[in-house]
Amino acid sequence: MEEEQTVDKTEWQSTHAGERKVILSAEDITVRFGSQTVLDGLDLDVYAGEVLGFIGPSGAGKSVLLRTILGLNKKQGGTIKLFDQNIEELDQDERKAIDMAMGVLFQQGALFSSLNVLENIQVPMREYLNMPKALMDELAMLKIEMVGLAPEAAWKFPDELSGGMIKRAALARALALDPAIVFLDEPTSGLDPIGAADFDELVGQLSKTLGLTVYMVTHDLDSLFSVCDRIAVLGNKKVLVAGTIDDMLVCEDEWVQSYFNGKRARQIKR
Numbered sequence: 001m002e003e004e005q006t007v008d009k010t011e012w013q014s015t016h017a018g019e020r021k022v023i024l025s026a027e028d029i030t031v032r033f034g035s036q037t038v039l040d041g042l043d044l045d046v047y048a049g050e051v052l053g054f055i056g057p058s059g060a061g062k063s064v065l066l067r068t069i070l071g072l073n074k075k076q077g078g079t080i081k082l083f084d085q086n087i088e089e090l091d092q093d094e095r096k097a098i099d100m101a102m103g104v105l106f107q108q109g110a111l112f113s114s115l116n117v118l119e120n121i122q123v124p125m126r127e128y129l130n131m132p133k134a135l136m137d138e139l140a141m142l143k144i145e146m147v148g149l150a151p152e153a154a155w156k157f158p159d160e161l162s163g164g165m166i167k168r169a170a171l172a173r174a175l176a177l178d179p180a181i182v183f184l185d186e187p188t189s190g191l192d193p194i195g196a197a198d199f200d201e202l203v204g205q206l207s208k209t210l211g212l213t214v215y216m217v218t219h220d221l222d223s224l225f226s227v228c229d230r231i232a233v234l235g236n237k238k239v240l241v242a243g244t245i246d247d248m249l250v251c252e253d254e255w256v257q258s259y260f261n262g263k264r265a266r267q268i269k270r
């Protein structure tokens with residue numbers, strides 16, 4: 001099998017403790033739907049190896065930005081670079097290589113209901129790789145183990161899984177091609193607090209052991225405090241502030257203040 005590979009994933013997976021290398025940059029992004037401007041001159045850098053939590057009020061445009069980064073949404077202005085490459089200047093093979101270096105976990109998991117867990121995990125493998133079934137089975141079982149599911153889960157269908165198991169199966173599918181970056185859209189929504197905390201721990205572990213970059217859209221304060229290295233806040237159609245939890249706590253923006261110093265946040269901070 002001859003595969004043109006323009007993304008050296010190992011280079012982007014091994015920088016956790018090294019110098020800060022920008023794996024994803026969004027520069028001056030503008031997105032409009034008709035007369036509604038959702039994003040207006042937005043800038044954001046994501047560093048290789050970090051877990052970035054992306055937050056903001058409901059309807060602010062978090063999903064729109066994610067879809068724009070993934071190329072699922074048109075933008076009216078600005079530049080998105082992934083792995084130092086402008087996604088608009090790629091030919092088909094280069095785009096494919098970039099797609100193979102990214103994993104996505106959409107809200108609700110978005111597993112195919114007619115496929116069992118093993119087959120769901122193999123969807124990206126079938127799409128992008130040409131490998132024997134036995135090898136795909138072996139790889140999928142490894143991913144199942146990696147996300148903390150029991151081997152028997154491989155044969156279950158989505159409607160036979162708990163909410164937490166669905167998220168893990170969807171994460172296993174996002175990891176199917178050993179990406180350098182994964183995008184998680186509200187991964188802990190709908191989970192009970194223990195399930196959510198376990199999922200956060202898993203994400204943190206994977207980021208550390210695999211040198212994986214995680215871009216996580218979330219409303220979950222626990223996730224922000226427990227697993228995120230940095231947080232970016234969307235507001236007024238831009239990234240208002242990006243930094244550590246400590247940066248958030250001293251940020252003067254009213255929404256950021258109420259979010260991080262509200263009653264719920266005070267309970268988490270102890």
Ligand SMILES: Nc1ncnc2c1ncn2[C@@H]1O[C@H](COP(=O)(O)OP(=O)(O)OP(=O)(O)O)[C@@H](O)[C@H]1O
Nearest residue numbers: 033034036038056057058059060061062063064065
């Ligand atoms: N395809 C579309 N066509 C028209 N308007 C859209 C489209 N997609 C999103 N929007 C609008 O863009 C705005 C931002 O939506 P988005 O779903 O990104 O918000 P969000 O920050 O993800 O919210 P939430 O936290 O509630 O999920 C909303 O006003 C939404 O109606």
